[in-house]
Amino acid sequence: MLSKTDLNKLDVINKMVLVEQELNDQFQLEDKTIQNSSLLSLGLNRAKFINSRITQTIVQDCYLRNATFQNVDLTGTKFINCNLEKASFRVCNLRYTEFSKCKINLQEILSNLPTESNLKINILKQLLINQTEMSEKKSCDKLNVLIAEEERVNSKNKFLCLNSYYSNIGTLDRVNSFFSYIMQTISGFVWGYGLSLWKLFRFAVLTVIFFAVIISFLDLEYIDKINNNKVSSLEIHNALFLSFLVFSGSGYGEFLPNGFMSTITFVIESGLGIIFLGFFVSAVYRRIAR
Structure with missing residues (x-):
C-alpha cells in the first residue's frame, strides 16, 4: 500500500493499492x-496528471472535481463513485475507459472519444448508463442521439x-448494414431517433405540403361532392386542406378520389398519417416515462 508521496518517487506502479484520505490540492x-x-x-x-499512463486501474471514491488530465492514457481504467464534475480532459486516450456512478464533465469526455466507430459507441453506451444512474435526463437524451448517429455511421x-476492420465481412452482413443505415437515416430525419417532437411535426408539415403539391399539380381525378362533377386538379388552398384531412385521418372533405x-395517393398519405400518430404517441410516452 502506497501513499501519494511514495507514488511520486516511482516511475512505474504495477499492481499496487494507493489509499489516502486527506485532501491535497497541489498533487x-x-x-x-x-x-x-x-x-x-x-x-x-x-490535481494534475500530465503525460502519464493510468491503465487497467480502478479509481474509486476519489474527489477529482477540478483535476486536469493532459495527454493521459486511461485505457481500461474504471472510475467508480468519483467526482469529476469540473475535471478537464485534454488529448487523453479513453479507449475502454468506464465511468460508474460518477459526476462527470460530459463535454470534456466527449471531446476525447476514440476515432474508431465501434469503440466510440462502446464508451457512449457506458456513459449513458452512468448518466442514467446519476439521473441526468438531458445528457441521457444527448447521448442517445450521439449513439444513434454513431451507429448510423x-x-x-x-x-x-x-x-480495414470491415474488410472481411460477408455479403449478407453488408446488405443488413445497408438497410440498417437507411432505417437509421429515416429515423433521424423523421423524429430524431424518438427524441425530437419538433422533427416529428416538421415531418408532418412537409408530408402535407408534398401531397398537396401532388393533388394540385398532377392530373388526378376527383369527385366534387358539392357540385357533383369530376375535377382533375385543385386550387392550392383546397389541395392543402384536402391533404391535411387525409393525413390526419379526418376523411376527404368535399373531394373524393376517383380512379x-x-x-x-390518398392511401399512401393516410398510411403516413397513421405512422405519424404512432410515432407521436411513442415520443410523448418517452418524455413522460423519463
Missing part, C-alpha cells in the same frame, strides 16, 4: 505509469467497407 503526477492498480478514497481536487462504414392514381 501532480507527471511522466508516470500506473497499471493494474487501485486508487481508493483520494482527495485530488485540482458504423452501418455506413460496414456496408461500404470504408476501413386508381388518386386513390393510391
